[in-house]
Amino acid sequence: MNYPSDNRIKVHPTVVGGCRTETTRTAFSSENASVRISLPPQNAALTAATRRVTDPRTPGCAARIIPMAVSIMLTLLAVAQDTPGSDLKTTGFKVSKEPADGEACVEHLHKIHDAIIAFKEARQRLPNWLSELSPEFLDAKLLVCPYVSRIADLRSWRYRNIREDVFQDPKESTSYAYEFCNKEIPLWPGVKTTWREFKLRLVRHMAPVGEDAVPIVRCFAHEPVLNLAHNGRIYPNPVGKDWEETYMPRFKHEDFHPESFFLDSPVRVDAGHFPRRAAQANARLLDLSQHYNAYLDEVWLPFPRDCDLKKLPNGLQEFGGVHFDVRGLIQLSASRLLAPYPSNVAGIKVGGACAKIHFLHATRPVPVRPPNILPGTKVASYVVRYANGTETEIPILYGDDVDNWWFDPSRPNHKLGRVVWEGENAASKVENRKLCLFLTTWKNPSQDQPVATLSLNSAMAETAPFVVAITTE
Numbered sequence: 412m413n414y415p416s417d418n419r420i421k422v423h424p425t426v427v428g429g430c431r432t433e434t435t436r437t438a439f440s441s442e443n444a445s446v447r448i449s450l451p452p453q454n455a456a457l458t459a460a461t462r463r464v465t466d467p468r469t470p471g472c473a474a475r476i477i478p479m480a481v482s483i484m485l486t487l488l489a490v491a492q493d494t495p496g497s498d499l500k501t502t503g504f505k506v507s508k509e510p511a512d513g514e515a516c517v518e519h520l521h522k523i524h525d526a527i528i529a530f531k532e533a534r535q536r537l538p539n540w541l542s543e544l545s546p547e548f549l550d551a552k553l554l555v556c557p558y559v560s561r562i563a564d565l566r567s568w569r570y571r572n573i574r575e576d577v578f579q580d581p582k583e584s585t586s587y588a589y590e591f592c593n594k595e596i597p598l599w600p601g602v603k604t605t606w607r608e609f610k611l612r613l614v615r616h617m618a619p620v621g622e623d624a625v626p627i628v629r630c631f632a633h634e635p636v637l638n639l640a641h642n643g644r645i646y647p648n649p650v651g652k653d654w655e656e657t658y659m660p661r662f663k664h665e666d667f668h669p670e671s672f673f674l675d676s677p678v679r680v681d682a683g684h685f686p687r688r689a690a691q692a693n694a695r696l697l698d699l700s701q702h703y704n705a706y707l708d709e710v711w712l713p714f715p716r717d718c719d720l721k722k723l724p725n726g727l728q729e730f731g732g733v734h735f736d737v738r739g740l741i742q743l744s745a746s747r748l749l750a751p752y753p754s755n756v757a758g759i760k761v762g763g764a765c766a767k768i769h770f771l772h773a774t775r776p777v778p779v780r781p782p783n784i785l786p787g788t789k790v791a792s793y794v795v796r797y798a799n800g801t802e803t804e805i806p807i808l809y810g811d812d813v814d815n816w817w818f819d820p821s822r823p824n825h826k827l828g829r830v831v832w833e834g835e836n837a838a839s840k841v842e843n844r845k846l847c848l849f850l851t852t853w854k855n856p857s858q859d860q861p862v863a864t865l866s867l868n869s870a871m872a873e874t875a876p877f878v879v880a881i882t883t884e
């Protein structure tokens with residue numbers, strides 16, 4: 412497959428509410444400015460009211476000073492931003508920059524917080540979804556941002572929006588994102604969490620800066636986004652940034668990822684889940700069964716969601732003129748990869764002399780930003796161990812042998828790697844992206860010498876190699 416030679420573009424992650432999607436976008440801004448709002452110090456009543464509202468011991472307080480402060484912030488931010496209202500991702504609706512819309516939304520957020528507190532006292536737990544609050548604890552009308560109810564029907568507003576998980580209230584009755592919902596987050600094979608469990612851990616992790624940081628409910632209908640913190644504080648995102656960035660560098664980007672809280676939970680695959688190796692598969696199609704650590708038909712890294720290899724034809728398949736046994740994959744680690752995959756998988760049996768070894772493989776970027784991976788970077792080394800005990804290394808170079816498996820089909824950046832499969836999954840479809848796998852063929856300089864084993868080693872660059880199949884010739 413030939414692609415223009417001048418279209419290699421560096422992959423920059425796009426941050427979506429603190430979690431990056433695997434995509435090719437413009438560079439992330441490193442600006443660190445923030446807007447500070449000072450309330451008049453001489454106004455003791457106002458200061459006291461502010462303290463009361465932001466004090467986690469008095470949740471549900473009906474003070475309305477904070478809407479005023481938020482309104483001032485929104486006004487300043489509207490002045491500070493001279494760009495026209497930006498499109499909400501994929502829905503076509505404009506987000507509002509009008510302070511009045513923000514103020515009306517803040518009123519709803521206060522009432523939602525009061526209702527969450529009342530619910531928690533009555534049921535001794537947080538609601539699984541905001542719809543659980545109504546009708547007993549909240550008028551259902553308050554679950555829709557006044558601006559949203561003016562511009563859009565709820566369903567088209569909600570779906571295909573950023574952070575889909577937290578919008579998936581099963582009763583489809585709210586425009587607000589509920590970040591403490593009980594929607595599952597599959598992390599890696601055998602390990603999953605929920606948004607609530609992750610966010611509760613994050614609240615504990617951020618205890619040194621107080622309990623007013625982590626949002627529980629958010630309204631994405633405004634620019635900046637409005638956040639209702641876990642303890643009742645309402646605040647807008649800093650200009651052009653996510654709320655998390657207020658707390659950097661004290662907290663790292665990784666701290667805001669659910670994966671970070673579960674890294675001591677190892678990958679656990681069930682051998683019975685992989686398709687059975689075909690009886691006609693010969694020994695040249697290496698049997699990787701005992702080394703697989705991820706399934707093709709399930710996610711093996713949590714973000715983006717629904718990002719699997721379900722559509723890769725499995726069993727005995729031919730890619731790029733080479734036959735492969737395709738039933739699972741071996742994911743290796745990388746620098747800053749937030750998942751407990753191994754940096755080394757050794758002892759893959761080969762057991763014969765060969766002229767060539769073919770690898771069907773690719774890489775996945777790490778979920779941090781900005782990635783630091785340049786063409787020519789060694790991302791893995793596959794080591795051939797001959798029966799006589801000698802070894803030789805096959806270096807795997809980014810751009811030459813493999814590239815990001817996720818690409819923009821209008822601007823593919825894998826000009827040198829040999830793409831032998833292109834496909835998609837639910838996540839790539841949403842982003843208008845495609846997936847691909849690369850074929851690397853290594854010529855053996857010692858063709859008469861039997862090869863005993865292969866080992867796969869990550870070079871711990873900032874992209875994580877994975878191997879789907881290996882065939883000798």
Ligand SMILES: [Zn+2]
Nearest residue numbers: 516556630632
């Ligand atoms: Zn709103």
